[in-house]
Amino acid sequence: xxxxxxxxxxxxxxxxxxxxxxxxxxxxxxxxxxxxxxxxxxxxxxxxxxxxxxxxxxxxxxxxxxxxxxxxxxxxxxxxxxxxxxxxxxxxxxxxxxxxxxxxxxxxxxxxxxxxxxxxxxxxxxxxxxxxxxxxxxxxxxxxxxxxxxxxxxxxxxxxxxxxxxxxxxxxxxxxxxxxxxxxxxxxxxxxxxxxxxxxxxxxxxxxxxxxxxxxxxxxxxxxxxxxxxxxxxxxxxxxxxxxxxxxxxxxxxxxxxxxxxxxxxxxxxxxxxxxxxxxxxxxxxxxxxxxxxxxxxxxxxxxxxxxxxxxxxxxxxxxxxxxxxxxxxxxxxxxxxxxxxxxxxxxxxxxxxxxxxxxxxxxxxxxxxxxxxxxxxxxxxxxxxxxxxxxxxxxxxxxxxxxxxxxxxxxx
Amino acid sequence: xxxxxxxxxxxxxxxxxxxxxxxxxxxxxxxxxxxxxxxxxxxxxxxxxxxxxxxxxxxxxxxxxxxxxxxxxxxxxxxxxxxxxxxxxxxxxxxxxxxxxxxxxxxxxxxxxxxxxxxxxxxxxxxxxxxxxxxxxxxxxxxxxxxxxxxxxxxxxxxxxxxxxxxxxxxxxxxxxxxxxxxxxxxxxxxxxxxxxxxxxxxxxxxxxxxxxxxxxxxxxxxxxxxxxxxxxxxxxxxxxxxxxxxxxxxxxxxxxxxxxxxxxxxxxxxxxxxxxxxxxxxxxxxxxxxxxxxxxxxxxxxxxxxxxxxxxxxxxxxxxxxxxxxxxxxxxxxxxxxxxxxxxxxxxxxxxxxxxxxxxxxxxxxxxxxxxxxxxxxxxxxxxxxxxxxxxxxxxxxxxxxxxxxxxxxxxxxxxxxxxxxxxxxxxxxxxxxxxxxxxxxxx
Numbered sequence: 001x002x003x004x005x006x007x008x009x010x011x012x013x014x015x016x017x018x019x020x021x022x023x024x025x026x027x028x029x030x031x032x033x034x035x036x037x038x039x040x041x042x043x044x045x046x047x048x049x050x051x052x053x054x055x056x057x058x059x060x061x062x063x064x065x066x067x068x069x070x071x072x073x074x075x076x077x078x079x080x081x082x083x084x085x086x087x088x089x090x091x092x093x094x095x096x097x098x099x100x101x102x103x104x105x106x107x108x109x110x111x112x113x114x115x116x117x118x119x120x121x122x123x124x125x126x127x128x129x130x131x132x133x134x135x136x137x138x139x140x141x142x143x144x145x146x147x148x149x150x151x152x153x154x155x156x157x158x159x160x161x162x163x164x165x166x167x168x169x170x171x172x173x174x175x176x177x178x179x180x181x182x183x184x185x186x187x188x189x190x191x192x193x194x195x196x197x198x199x200x201x202x203x204x205x206x207x208x209x210x211x212x213x214x215x216x217x218x219x220x221x222x223x224x225x226x227x228x229x230x231x232x233x234x235x236x237x238x239x240x241x242x243x244x245x246x247x248x249x250x251x252x253x254x255x256x257x258x259x260x261x262x263x264x265x266x267x268x269x270x271x272x273x274x275x276x277x278x279x280x281x282x283x284x285x286x287x288x289x290x291x292x293x294x295x296x297x298x299x300x301x302x303x304x305x306x307x308x309x310x311x312x313x314x315x316x317x318x319x320x321x322x323x324x325x326x327x328x329x330x331x332x333x334x335x336x337x338x339x340x341x342x343x344x345x346x347x348x349x350x351x352x353x354x355x356x357x358x359x360x361x362x363x364x365x366x367x368x369x370x371x372x373x374x375x376x377x378x379x380x381x382x383x384x385x386x387x388x389x390x391x392x393x394x395x396x397x398x399x400x401x402x403x404x405x406x407x408x409x410x411x412x413x
Numbered sequence: 414x415x416x417x418x419x420x421x422x423x424x425x426x427x428x429x430x431x432x433x434x435x436x437x438x439x440x441x442x443x444x445x446x447x448x449x450x451x452x453x454x455x456x457x458x459x460x461x462x463x464x465x466x467x468x469x470x471x472x473x474x475x476x477x478x479x480x481x482x483x484x485x486x487x488x489x490x491x492x493x494x495x496x497x498x499x500x501x502x503x504x505x506x507x508x509x510x511x512x513x514x515x516x517x518x519x520x521x522x523x524x525x526x527x528x529x530x531x532x533x534x535x536x537x538x539x540x541x542x543x544x545x546x547x548x549x550x551x552x553x554x555x556x557x558x559x560x561x562x563x564x565x566x567x568x569x570x571x572x573x574x575x576x577x578x579x580x581x582x583x584x585x586x587x588x589x590x591x592x593x594x595x596x597x598x599x600x601x602x603x604x605x606x607x608x609x610x611x612x613x614x615x616x617x618x619x620x621x622x623x624x625x626x627x628x629x630x631x632x633x634x635x636x637x638x639x640x641x642x643x644x645x646x647x648x649x650x651x652x653x654x655x656x657x658x659x660x661x662x663x664x665x666x667x668x669x670x671x672x673x674x675x676x677x678x679x680x681x682x683x684x685x686x687x688x689x690x691x692x693x694x695x696x697x698x699x700x701x702x703x704x705x706x707x708x709x710x711x712x713x714x715x716x717x718x719x720x721x722x723x724x725x726x727x728x729x730x731x732x733x734x735x736x737x738x739x740x741x742x743x744x745x746x747x748x749x750x751x752x753x754x755x756x757x758x759x760x761x762x763x764x765x766x767x768x769x770x771x772x773x774x775x776x777x778x779x780x781x782x783x784x785x786x787x788x789x790x791x792x793x794x795x796x797x798x799x800x801x802x803x804x805x806x807x808x809x810x811x812x813x814x815x816x817x818x819x820x821x822x823x824x825x826x827x828x829x830x831x832x833x834x835x836x837x838x839x840x841x842x843x844x845x846x847x848x849x850x851x852x853x854x855x856x857x858x
Contacts, residue, residue, distance in 0.1 A: 132486065134486045134489055134505050134509075135505060135506050137505055138504040138505050138506055141504070146503075149503050149504065150497075150500065150503045151497075153490075153493075154489040154490050154493050154505055
């Protein structure tokens with residue numbers, strides 16, 4: 001496995017709030033900010049942290065389905081809307097469903113490696129609350145193969161992961177898995193309460209774990225998972241700068257304000273094929289291994305992980321795919337407290353997709369911003385301790401049902 | 414004729430009215446769902462929506478479309494299953510659109526009563542006018558060769574009266590929905606003397622399919638719901654009468670409305686509820702009841718006085734509240750009608766004074782909205798009412814008198830043979846009027 005031929009950094013991260021049910025300011029009946037407002041806020045949030053917008057050479061914007069949620073395509077042309085100094089710069093829009101954000105960072109890194117740019121602005125955005133969940137499910141189903149939509153569940157993706165959960169229960173036992181899923185929910189909520197931009201920041205449930213132990217009911221929702229096992233519908237944007245060492249200098253950023261990208265693992269699997277084994281996330285496994293190999297480290301060198309918990313069962317399977325626990329032991333790994341913020345390897349320290357929110361096309365960028373905050377000591381109340389012998393953070397961003405993966409290893413400087 | 418066959422041809426009379434539109438909606442959805450079942454393929458299903466107003470029928474179609482959309486969104490799983498053979502319907506959005514079009518295609522809006530000549534089931538929700546109902550039933554019955562069944566939504570007229578006068582030979586039942594029918598769970602079921610047993614059985618089956626709770630009431634004018642409500646109004650009006658000389662009319666209305674809502678933990682104050690139903694409707698129901706129960710003195714001069722001043726309450730076509738005893742802005746009470754000056758007096762002008770007269774509020778008082786969903790609401794209510802019983806502020810005294818009167822009315826409905834059991838009385842008030850507790854309770858003496 002090759003290492004990166006040149007040093008690549010991220011800095012100047014920014015997240016808007018993740019707006020949706022749970023946030024006090026969310027009212028489905030009142031007008032809300034649109035796509036361009038989220039793009040603009042996130043972009044300006046980055047620009048405020050650098051000397052001048054004209055330093056930005058290129059941009060990448062990631063989004064999944066604005067053409068359906070917002071009747072808007074051609075998102076690259078929204079970059080100059082952020083700041084007139086961005087007029088005429090090259091911009092690429094990328095789409096890989098829920099994995100779009102990770103794809104955007106990898107794309108930006110390639111521009112640095114190709115030496116066509118020193119400073120690349122990356123923005124991920126999704127504005128989903130324009131339609132009710134029952135229609136949003138149709139739009140999100142686009143992350144799967146369209147020919148499978150007809151026979152899928154009304155809530156297509158929750159249906160896919162309910163099926164995966166069912167198979168997992170059968171193979172490894174239902175009771176312990178359900179307990180681990182409830183624990184996952186508790187951790188997501190408690191971490192989100194420490195992050196003011198999180199969708200669950202205002203959550204006041206006295207005992208989230210007990211709440212999430214409610215039995216799944218196919219009549220109400222799905223056979224094997226409940227709403228507490230699912231990420232919510234979110235509006236939000238996240239942005240950051242991907243740059244070279246020269247870029248960091250131009251931005252007048254010291255190393256302690258940046259983190260280094262030391263490994264990128266991308267992997268795609270055939271969207272028309274069902275998973276080889278529904279109890280495993282095989283593409284996730286390939287992407288994470290690739291990123292770790294490029295970084296020349298093992299999973300045990302990582303201090304914190306942002307994983308793609310679109311569903312709590314996906315988190316448990318991801319833990320196994322990463323090699324942190326043998327197959328079937330992911331739930332025990334969670335229940336032993338290893339993924340808690342004071343555990344062996346804290347996961348999703350600002351709530352992840354379930355707690356912070358899942359504005360689909362922004363999620364991969366949000367994960368990177370969180371790792372950047374943690375590794376540079378900017379995580380505020382959500383700050384965890386990064387041990388000096390494990391100065392690494394890992395993101396795993398998944399598009400569709402384990403189809404479009406980007407995993408990135410970041411190093412504290 | 415089995416349930417499905419009978420539901421193939423349904424007519425709703427007064428379909429564009431407040432109650433009729435909800436009854437039409439419920440029937441249209443039930444009939445459409447039956448028609449979509451594989452075993453009913455090839456059968457024709459029709460719901461005649463009959464009303465005298467073309468304009469109102471246009472509004473009805475809009476209303477039904479909006480409501481069917483909401484219903485479809487809720488049962489998307491069932492719809493996906495029903496339409497699984499339709500390869501062209503893939504997304505939830507497509508399936509919901511198809512279903513709405515299907516329901517709408519079953520509804521036949523008409524201003525002609527003759528449409529009902531073809532129906533098997535006739536749901537009636539026209540004006541609460543005994544003679545009008547009788548003449549329409551008679552006409553349909555004489556011209557309809559299907560021996561149709563009549564379901565009347567009357568809330569006050571005895572069913573036996575309609576049965577006899579329209580010569581229906583037991584093919585009628587009281588099927589009294591609560592407002593709004595699409596939301597309220599309660600249906601009061603009232604048999605005439607010789608209502609056909611198979612009609613009653615069908616009525617129960619239909620209620621189950623519509624997800625309604627049935628309470629059987631005896632055929633005594635007003636039945637359980639209005640039997641309690643009208644007497645409740647009379648109590649409230651007599652309290653206003655008593656208080657007004659000392660505190661003023663507007664203050665008295667304010668106090669009784671407040672006590673009947675907040676102190677009694679009810680969803681609305683009594684005068685707001687009268688406005689909601691309509692002062693004219695309440696007055697009319699009383700006049701019908703009084704005709705049959707002269708010894709009970711179901712009269713309320715206050716309502717008639719308001720009507721003579723042209724104040725009627727009720728709702729606009731869009732469901733917003735018209736001004737009555739109270740004046741509303743975006744659903745909120747902002748003023749009270751002063752019967753002496755014939756003008757509305759802003760709440761702010763009298764609120765502090767009237768609240769001071771009522772005295773200190775009980776510390777354990779809890780809003781209806783908060784208590785109604787509580788698992789341990791009995792404990793919370795008991796705790797509050799214990800405190801109330803020990804208090805002697807004017808507010809507490811009015812509340813105790815009001816609660817006791819409500820209890821007495823409930824007991825009277827059983828002893829006078831309107832309700833079959835005390836439990837039925839409580840069920841009607843809790844499901845039809847959304848009370849957090851039944852009138853027959855241990856909170857009041």
